[in-house]
Every structure is written in structure tokens, then in C-alpha cells.
Ligand SMILES: Nc1ncnc2c1ncn2[C@@H]1O[C@H](COP(=O)(O)OP(=O)(O)OP(=O)(O)O)[C@@H](O)[C@H]1O
């Protein structure tokens with residue numbers, strides 16, 4: 001294949017944080033009008049490499065060459081001037097500002113001698129930006145009141161409207177519905193046809209294989225490979241990313257739904273959200289909840305968990321009627337929930353990894369006079385980090401310094417040592433790499449062996465089929481069907497979810 005026109009080159013880039021080197025001698029060339037995939041496990045260094053390119057952080061060594069000239073991208077403003085735009089993994093919108101304000105931020109149009117905010121022109125610009133991603137939200141809405149998916153689309157819109165030459169997308173689809181993700185992928189192909197160069201980070205390899213021309217694989221801060229899409233299969237790509245590793249398989253005989261019933265709902269309803277939800281969860285089983293986004297799954301379990309109210313119906317926990325007024329009561333009774341939204345799960349970004357892991361069980365580490373045994377806490381935290389292979393330099397590192405996927409694993413590890421009887425996982429592997437998913441599935445399996453009842457809410461068909469004994473398919477707030485055994489079939493599930 002002939003080389004296209006090189007636009008940009010990163011050359012021998014190295015980066016260290018206090019904890020050690022996170023990028024080692026990375027070099028690659030980006031061509032005009034290509035989509036370059038950047039893949040690798042959680043903590044491999046993908047976001048860091050792209051932050052260097054967009055001026056968010058500086059390399060310790062290495063060069064960046066744009067159009068044949070050596071440049072220094074000392075801050076995000078320089079990047080913007082060079083028309084390099086990055087959609088960050090963690091949303092960077094300001095929730096208290098309106099949609100318009102967020103889109104025009106940093107490039108507000110002003111008029112008159114007093115340079116007053118030109119409302120009309122700014123709104124026109126914002127409207128154009130929304131149109132480019134086909135998003136229909138009110139320009140005056142405060143961004144914080146919108147869904148995460150809509151916020152993500154606004155973030156993308158405000159970057160696209162600046163017509164970058166180099167567009168970096170760091171896991172842009174994690175919060176999107178299937179349809180929104182498809183739409184975004186189509187937009188990317190259109191941009192590519194207009195000669196925009198795109199660097200695309202994703203753990204969803206279907207997406208990568210669908211739109212990328214080439215892929216770069218990072219592993220532990222090293223460049224593990226550079227491959228053209230046509231020259232590699234998906235399994236080969238996975239192997240490059242994770243090396244040799246055993247993959248979790250669905251039990252052919254899925255019959256764990258015979259244990260004692262630990263949780264039951266009867267006709268549980270909440271107006272306009274879910275209605276007539278009746279199911280039983282048994283000890284030692286994984287009950288999957290599949291559905292398209294908006295089917296009411298998260299809301300249902302938020303209500304059961306006491307984070308929200310219900311309008312009707314009953315909940316039985318260990319055969320006793322319950323009605324938790326808040327999550328604290330549910331946790332005390334023995335129910336744990338890992339939410340899809342890390343903020344809802346109560347991540348404490350400024351606290352260290354150890355405290356984030358142990359928070360749900362700090363009491364257990366107090367001796368009879370209430371003094372916390374620091375050393376056993378440390379050991380406990382270390383053993384969990386080991387178990388879920390969380391990538392940290394030390395247990396005393398603030399959680400916000402971890403890569404996105406490793407933050408998610410930290411949230412899951414919170415429940416490893418509790419006496420919970422039921423654990424509810426909402427999109428447990430969102431933003432988690434292919435290898436780490438296996439660690440989480442294995443851990444879920446172990447929970448069932450300990451006799452816990454597990455609920456896994458997932459929008460990933462493959463995942464829900466792999467881990468569940470039975471699958472409840474939800475549609476528009478109702479359980480459309482409950483499948484088990486040989487009835488668990490991808491076509492059947494999709495038929496009920498979408499049909
Ligand atoms: N500001 C920081 N201070 C210290 N260490 C950091 C900082 N930012 C990132 N790291 C470390 O650098 C490594 C690479 O992180 P990075 O966020 O680039 O990974 P990633 O490949 O994007 O992972 P993910 O897929 O989970 O998003 C991680 O070990 C992370 O803990």
C-alpha cells in the first residue's frame with residue numbers, strides 16, 4: 001500500500017509520572033484522511049499519549065512534527081490553533097452552564113465597543129454544532145440536567161464544529177446507545193472523506209475493526225504493534241493487546257437457578273419508568289438484565305436499592321418484605337450495587353485507592369476501641385488490587401490518577417470483602433479492556449460460588465449471554481421475557497429487546 005500524505009508524526013515519545021514510566025519511546029505517523037485506531041488494555045497509556053498531542057500534558061522526551069515542522073504543543077490553546085482537537089475520555093463540560101455556553105466556550109462571538117456576548121450569533125453557532133451531530137436538545141438547558149449520552153454528543157459537537165485537521169476521540173461511545181454510536185461512526189467516515197485525520201481510542205473492537213484503516217497497539221507503555229486493518233483478524237488483535245490468556249466460557253449447563261430465593265419483586269411499578277416487574281433472584285445465580293438503553297433497568301435497581309422510590313408493588317429480601325429508604329439501609333441489609341455511573345457509585349476521586357476500596361467496610365477494620373488497623377487495611381487493599389489486576393503504582397495514589405478502566409475495577413473491588421448477599425452490577429465492564437473483562441467475569445462467577453445472588457445489567461449482548469444463568473429482557477419498562485437454558489439465543493434476545 002502506498003503511504004498517504006503524512007500529517008503528523010510523534011517520535012520517540014516518553015513520559016513518566018512520579019510512579020514510573022507510562023510511555024516508552026512511542027513513535028507513529030498519522031496520515032491525511034485516515035482513521036487510526038489506538039488500542040490496548042486499561043492503563044496502557046492511550047489517553048496519556050493523546051493528552052500529549054492535545055497539549056494537556058508534556059512529554060519528558062520525544063518530538064512532534066506537524067507538516068514536516070518540529071512543533072511544541074505546550075498547552076491546549078496551542079493545540080487548538082494547530083487544529084488538533086480532542087474529545088476527552090472524562091467529560092469536560094461545565095454542568096452549570098447552558099448548552100450554548102458550553103459549545104461556544106473559549107470562542108464566544110462578541111459585538112460592539114463593549115464586546116458584549118452576541119447571543120444571536122452564538123446561538124446560531126451552537127445550533128450548527130448540534131445539527132452536525134443530529135442532536136435535538138434545548139440550547140438553554142443546563143448541561144448538567146442532560147443525559148450522559150447527550151453530554152457526550154455535545155462534547156463531540158463542540159469539537160467537530162471547529163473543523164479540526166486532527167480529531168482525537170478517546171472512548172467516545174462508552175456512554176452512547178447503539179444507535180448513537182453507529183451515527184458517530186458514520187460521521188467519522190464522512191470526516192475522513194473530507195481529509196480529516198482521526199485517532200480513535202476504543203475498547204469495543206467491533207467499532208475499531210469497522211472504521212479504522214490502521215491500528216496501533218499499546219501495552220504497558222510500549223508500542224506492541226502497528227497493523228493495517230486488512231492484515232489482521234480480531235482474535236489476532238486481541239492477542240497483541242493481552243498476550244496469552246484464558247478466556248471465560250459460558251457454562252453449557254446453566255442451572256444455578258435452583259438455590260433458595262433471596263430477592264423477589266411482585267408487580268413493582270414506578271410511573272413512566274417501569275411497571276409490573278416481577279422476578280425472583282436465587283442464591284448462587286447470575287440473573288442478567290438485558291435491554292436497550294432507556295428500557296428502565298438501572299432505574300429499577302436504583303429503586304430496589306433505596307436510591308429512588310416506587311409507586312407500587314412489593315420487594316422481598318430473604319422472604320421478608322422490605323422497603324429501603326436509602327442505599328445505606330440496603331447496604332446494611334447486605335445488598336451492594338456498582339453503578340454504571342462512577343459518580344453514583346460514590347467514587348471519591350481525591351481519596352486514595354485504598355480508602356476507595358475499603359470505604360464500604362471501614363468498620364470491620366476497627367478494633368474494639370474503634371482504632372482503625374492501618375496495616376491490615378493496607379494488606380487487604382493490596383490483595384484486592386492483585387486479584388482484579390488493578391494497575392496502580394501504590395495504594396496511596398489518588399483514584400483520579402488511575403486510567404478510566406482501573407477506576408471501574410476499583411469500584412468493583414469494594415464489594416470483594418463485604419458480607420453482601422446480593423450484588424448488582426450495572427454495566428460492570430464499561431470502559432474496561434478485553435483482558436480485564438475476563439478478570440471481572442471470573443470474579444462474578446466466584447461470587448456465585450460463595451452463594452451470593454448476582455444481577456448483571458448489561459447492554460452488551462455477548463457479555464450478558466456469557467455470564468448469566470437466566471436473562472430478563474426489558475423493553476419500555478417491562479420485562480418482555482425471561483430466558484434460560486437453550487432459549488438463551490442472541491436473535492431471540494434482540495427480538496424481545498427491540499421488537
Ligand atoms: N496524572 C497522572 N499522575 C500519575 N499517573 C498517571 C497520571 N495519569 C495517568 N497516569 C498513569 O499512567 C498510566 C497510563 O494511563 P492512561 O490513562 O494513559 O491509560 P489508558 O490506556 O488510557 O487506560 P484506559 O483504557 O483505562 O483509559 C496509568 O498507569 C495511570 O495510572
Ligand SMILES: [Mg+2]
Pocket residue numbers: 046047048089170403404
Ligand atoms: Mg484512557
